[in-house]
Every structure is written in structure tokens, then in C-alpha cells.
Amino acid sequence: MVKASNPSYILAIDQGTTSSRAIIYLAQSGETPKLKPIASAAHEFKQHFPENGWVEHDPEDLWQTTLSSCEEALQQAELTAADLAGIGITNQRETTVVWDKQSGEAIYRAIVWQDRRTAAECRKLREAGHQTLVNERTGLLLDPYFSATKISWILDHVDGARARAEAGELCFGTVETYLLWRLTEGAVHATDASNASRTLLMNLAQREWDPELLALFNVPAAMLPEIRDNTAEFGCTTLLGDKVPVVAMVGDQQGALVGQACVSPGMLKSTYGTGCFALLNTGDEAILSNHRLLTTLAYQLDGKPTYALEGSIFMAGAIIQWLRDSLGILDNADESEALAEGVPYSQHEMLIPAFTGLGAPYWEPDARAAIFGMTRDTGRKQLAAAALKSVALQSHDLLTAMAEDGQAIKKLRVDGGMTANNWFMQALSDLTGHPVERAAYSEATAFGAAFLAALQVGIFNSIKDIQQLHKIDGEFNCELNHDQQQKIHQRWLAAIEKVR
Ligand SMILES: Nc1ncnc2c1ncn2[C@@H]1O[C@H](COP(=O)(O)OP(=O)(O)O)[C@@H](O)[C@H]1O
Ligand SMILES: O=P(O)(O)OC[C@H](O)CO
Numbered sequence: 001m002v003k004a005s006n007p008s009y010i011l012a013i014d015q016g017t018t019s020s021r022a023i024i025y026l027a028q029s030g031e032t033p034k035l036k037p038i039a040s041a042a043h044e045f046k047q048h049f050p051e052n053g054w055v056e057h058d059p060e061d062l063w064q065t066t067l068s069s070c071e072e073a074l075q076q077a078e079l080t081a082a083d084l085a086g087i088g089i090t091n092q093r094e095t096t097v098v099w100d101k102q103s104g105e106a107i108y109r110a111i112v113w114q115d116r117r118t119a120a121e122c123r124k125l126r127e128a129g130h131q132t133l134v135n136e137r138t139g140l141l142l143d144p145y146f147s148a149t150k151i152s153w154i155l156d157h158v159d160g161a162r163a164r165a166e167a168g169e170l171c172f173g174t175v176e177t178y179l180l181w182r183l184t185e186g187a188v189h190a191t192d193a194s195n196a197s198r199t200l201l202m203n204l205a206q207r208e209w210d211p212e213l214l215a216l217f218n219v220p221a222a223m224l225p226e227i228r229d230n231t232a233e234f235g236c237t238t239l240l241g242d243k244v245p246v247v248a249m250v251g252d253q254q255g256a257l258v259g260q261a262c263v264s265p266g267m268l269k270s271t272y273g274t275g276c277f278a279l280l281n282t283g284d285e286a287i288l289s290n291h292r293l294l295t296t297l298a299y300q301l302d303g304k305p306t307y308a309l310e311g312s313i314f315m316a317g318a319i320i321q322w323l324r325d326s327l328g329i330l331d332n333a334d335e336s337e338a339l340a341e342g343v344p345y346s347q348h349e350m351l352i353p354a355f356t357g358l359g360a361p362y363w364e365p366d367a368r369a370a371i372f373g374m375t376r377d378t379g380r381k382q383l384a385a386a387a388l389k390s391v392a393l394q395s396h397d398l399l400t401a402m403a404e405d406g407q408a409i410k411k412l413r414v415d416g417g418m419t420a421n422n423w424f425m426q427a428l429s430d431l432t433g434h435p436v437e438r439a440a441y442s443e444a445t446a447f448g449a450a451f452l453a454a455l456q457v458g459i460f461n462s463i464k465d466i467q468q469l470h471k472i473d474g475e476f477n478c479e480l481n482h483d484q485q486q487k488i489h490q491r492w493l494a495a496i497e498k499v500r
Helices: 059-077 119-127 131-138 148-157 161-166 175-183 211-217 252-259 317-325 335-340 380-404 422-432 444-456 463-468 482-499
Strands: 008-015 019-028 034-044 084-091 097-100 170-173 190-192 226-228 244-251 268-272 276-283 294-301 304-313 350-352 370-372 412-415 436-439 472-476
Touching: 008 059, 008 175, 008 444, 019 059, 019 444, 034 059, 034 444, 059 175, 084 175, 084 252, 084 444, 097 148, 097 161, 097 175, 119 131, 119 148, 131 211, 148 161, 148 211, 161 170, 170 175, 175 190, 175 244, 190 244, 244 252, 244 444, 252 268, 252 276, 252 294, 252 304, 252 444, 252 463, 268 380, 268 444, 276 294, 276 380, 304 380, 317 380, 335 380, 335 422, 350 380, 350 482, 370 482, 380 422, 380 482, 412 422, 422 436, 422 472, 422 482, 444 463
Parallel strands: 008 084, 084 244, 190 226, 268 412, 412 436
Antiparallel strands: 008 019, 019 034, 097 170, 268 276, 276 304, 294 304, 350 370, 436 472
């Protein structure tokens, strides 16, 4: 690869659960290193909920909203594709697409990470005693969250699909693989190690598809993409008007880990978007949790893996969307901050947001949401505060699990849409007991993908260079004492037990 000129433009694609985004960065190394966003565009797309607990996306929507966001960001920046040194893709993870190798058409809608339709299948596999093998090989748990049972479901429910997959006529991909296929017009079928580590099919130690797991989940090897480093030559696209290489791909939460400069062991970031994902860098050691956290590939560079311990919460900002869209008690998400102001943490209302089951450290796919302790005084203010508090309390549970695994952390680096809410930021510090540092850019995910792309084209030399680019715009410190925290945690844990 020819080294790009310094400075250069990088396009980051962030294909998320609710929207597709494209951000153009100016990347520059030297005395004053920079990675500065100069233009961006985003498009939301339709969420499909065909049955209770099912969540689907139309793959064509994912592609079209991505493509139009890229075109609009280029226009806004007054650049053309010829000005771009490379593309970095980051994406919602686990979401599963299966398409026809010849026509490129998806044979079923994408089954989204939040989808619970394979809960019974996962339970059967757990009852048959496969949890330990799966956990040791992949670092993950037998939960519908991950891709393997979603692939199998598609093969078993679309006419003739299993035979076609075995004959090598179908491709599987998580979203970055599907976008790469579309960008390269069917020339490249590849994934990266961070996304592959979320499928339940990759052996975490070798970073290769594991034949025993393929047999267990009944997934034909012929439909799987090639696994590459996070920074690599992934192929070129000409669809933006000129030839541009795709040079980095990374799952969105691992992207945010890099974007928050958590590139040394012991550093943790927590991203508060639709869900919340806390990732702790554990270096070259894949630590298996005793408290049902996930072990995952953080990033792989030059064939060398860096691992992370992850706590995943399915509903964070999505609870605020629920208050806005389903209950209609908010006009917009920002309003939740003013409403929660003045409501004490000791309020009697307690919201358990198990709308799509409970994630880490509980992993109860069948648990459902509840609000306890309502009285005639309960109104919009109390519900907004209970919703925000529930995200902070779930974070506390994750950090406690990490500490019990021997991985105590000193502070929380946070990013994502919810971190604009100062009431929530203070509650997070108060209820976890940790200092909270908010990233100056809420788009840490795209920032991480852009950095990895700039690393691959030679603007930056080492993953550690991201440390010079990291900036914070707010710090929040705990103002509660231990007794006050304990009282709230005890009531929270009692309420959690009721929905389990
Ligand atoms: N001021 C706010 N207070 C609380 N939640 C917010 C606020 N602003 C945005 N959110 C929530 O943040 C989420 C969007 O964050 P974002 O990082 O864009 O998510 P994603 O990448 O998952 O699409 C939405 O669920 C929204 O409800
Ligand atoms: O699209 P987000 O930002 O909600 O992230 C989704 C996660 O990658 C799911 O594991």
C-alpha cells in the first residue's frame, strides 16, 4: 500500500441499529496530530417488529442509507471520492444477513442483535450441556444475542436455503461484511476479527472459524467470510465516483474502545447509545469471566490480538425512545434531563428495563420490563428519572461484575447519545461510585474507525498515537456516600429479582 499524503481525508461509515452515518475526517500526523470531523450525514431507517421479541432490518435499507450518507457527506465537505485516502467501516454487531452469491439479494431480512426468536434453541443447547465448550472457545454465552442461531434459523425457515448454503450458493455476513460486499460489488467476502468474535463461531485463541462450533450450530463453512485483521486491504469501491480502498473494519463497540483511546490494559469505555456496552481492554490476555461478562476480540493488528471483557446492556437510550414514542411523555430525548432534575435517587419508583430480556450480568432472555413502587404522585418527572437511573444502576452491576472478576477500574470514559444528559452523567458517577469522563466527541465509534483507517494508510504509525488525539469535555465525580448507594442498590437488586 502506498502511504497516503499528510494530511489526508478519511471516510468513516457507522452503520448503527437505528441509523447509518458517514463522517469525513481530516487526518494529520506530526507536531500537531489531528483527526477532525469536517462533514457528516445520517439517515434513519425502518425497524421491523414482525412478532413479539423479533427485530429485523431490511438489508437494502442498510445499504441505501449508508450509500446516500456517504454521498451527502462528500457533497457537504465539497470533496470527491478521489480526495479520500481510505474508508473505515464500523457497524452494529451480531446482526445477521444471508444473501445469494450470484444475485447479491438477501434471502431474508437482517435479524438484528436485539432479536430473541432463538431463545428456545439457545436454552436447548444450554440444557444439553454445551455452554462450557462455547464459552471456552468463543468467550461468549449461549444467548440469542449472537449470530450463530440466527443464521441457522434463516437456513431452516427459508425454502431450500440450507441446501443452497451447503452448495456454496449463499453468503453469511454481519453488517460490515454485507456492506463490503455491496461496496466492492460482490468482489470481496470478508469480515474482521472483532466482528467475527461476535458470531459464536470463531475460536478466540486462533481467530479462525471453529469446525466443532460450526457443527454444533449447523452452519455450513461454505457460507462464511474470510477473517482479516481490523486494518487490512479489504478491497476497493468505485461506487462513490472514483476508486477508494476500504482499509479498516471494526465492530462499533470495539471502534469506540479505540476511539476513546482505551488502548492499554485496564482502560474502560462505556458507550450509551441504543444499548450500553462497557468494554475493558485486557491486553493480549483473553480473560474468561466468572460473572457472565463476555470475552471478546478488541482489535487485531498485524495478526496480533488484543482482547476485552465486555458487559452488554440491551436497553439504554432505547428506554428514553420508549418514553418518547410509546408513552408519549417526552417531546424529545433532551427533555428527559430537565424532567429528572430535582427527583431524588431515593424515589420509590423503580424501572427494570428488561424489554428485550436482561443482558449482562443476568442473561435472562425471557425476563420482561416492569415499573415498581408507583403512587398517585408518579408522573413524567419520576418516570424520566427512573429510566435514566436504571441505566446507571445497570452500569453499576457491570462494573461490580468486572471488579469481582479481579478487574477493578478507576474511572469511566463515556460516549454516545445519552451522555449529552448531564443529570444522567452525575447519576452515573453517583450510583457507580466512579469518576466519569465524557468524550469531547460523542461519535467515538466513527472516530475509532477513522483512526484505524488512517493507521492503515500510514498517516499514523501506532495504535498508541490515538492517545494524543483523545479529548474530554466534562468530568463528573461521585457525591453520594457508601450508605446512600447501598440503600439504592439493595432496592434495585430486589426489583431485578422480581422480573427474573
Ligand atoms: N439528552 C439525552 N438524554 C437521554 N438520552 C438521550 C439524549 N439524547 C439522545 N439520547 C438517546 O441516545 C440514543 C442515541 O444515541 P446514539 O449514540 O446515536 O445511538 P446509536 O448509535 O445506538 O443509534 C437514543 O436512544 C436516544 O434516546
Ligand atoms: O448500533 P448500536 O450503537 O446500538 O450498537 C449495537 C451493538 O453493536 C450490538 O452489539
